Amino acid sequence: MKKSIDEHAARFSDHAADYDESQDSREYRACADLVVEHAAPGADDVVLDLGAGTGAIAFGVAPDAERVIGRDISEGMLERAREKAAERGIENATFGEGRFRDPNVDSAVDIVTSNFALHHLSDAEKREAIDVVAGLAPRRIVLGDVMFFGEPNPEDPFYSPEVDDPATVGVLADAFTGAGYALTAVEMVSEQVGVLVAERN
Numbered sequence: 001m002k003k004s005i006d007e008h009a010a011r012f013s014d015h016a017a018d019y020d021e022s023q024d025s026r027e028y029r030a031c032a033d034l035v036v037e038h039a040a041p042g043a044d045d046v047v048l049d050l051g052a053g054t055g056a057i058a059f060g061v062a063p064d065a066e067r068v069i070g071r072d073i074s075e076g077m078l079e080r081a082r083e084k085a086a087e088r089g090i091e092n093a094t095f096g097e098g099r100f101r102d103p104n105v106d107s108a109v110d111i112v113t114s115n116f117a118l119h120h121l122s123d124a125e126k127r128e129a130i131d132v133v134a135g136l137a138p139r140r141i142v143l144g145d146v147m148f149f150g151e152p153n154p155e156d157p158f159y160s161p162e163v164d165d166p167a168t169v170g171v172l173a174d175a176f177t178g179a180g181y182a183l184t185a186v187e188m189v190s191e192q193v194g195v196l197v198a199e200r201n
């Protein structure tokens with residue numbers, strides 16, 4: 001059964017200490033690298049990373065950006081991200097509570113990134129989230145996630161059907177175009193994992 005936001009938050013908080021070591025798949029690594037590569041912030045850009053987790057994307061873009069705002073629902077994951085920022089001496093990335101449909105951001109953002117997080121929402125919630133993100137008017141949105149390029153193989157899901165709800169690429173593309181963005185890049189990492197880049201029209 002689909003989990004509530006609080007259940008997802010608790011699940012990730014329980015897992016925060018060993019999260020980084022558990023993300024060792026080729027697909028995850030390739031996806032994260034592509035999100036950072038496509039985000040490509042300039043020195044004046046503020047990047048909002050949604051579903052920031054322990055900071056994989058935030059720390060990837062921070063050296064090139066002016067500032068990174070990491071938002072997540074799991075206090076355990078956020079705390080681990082703050083610890084890592086302190087350990088690495090990264091001062092331009094901050095992490096706080098915020099969710100896709102209520103990011104808790106009151107400053108202008110230039111680029112929004114998200115990696116392996118949006119698939120926790122239903123398709124209707126994903127559309128709503130993309131509308132909310134578009135309302136922040138970033139010039140670019142980079143979404144890496146579990147997404148279906150074709151028919152998913154039920155024998156070999158790259159996700160947990162009991163807690164995850166990935167969309168097709170078509171559903172996500174429609175949500176971006178409906179929100180006033182054009183898809184400028186589609187990267188297929190596997191049949192079930194990809195990166196979409198959307199730029200404001």
Ligand SMILES: C[S@@+](CC[C@H](N)C(=O)[O-])C[C@H]1O[C@@H](n2cnc3c(N)ncnc32)[C@H](O)[C@@H]1O
Nearest residue numbers: 012051052053056072073074077099100115117
């Ligand atoms: C698989 S982790 C990915 C973390 C990170 N982006 C990465 O690439 O390693 C998914 C993250 O999404 C967060 N999350 C789940 N639902 C969310 C929501 N509605 N809003 C914001 N974050 C959410 C979880 O708490 C978790 O930290």
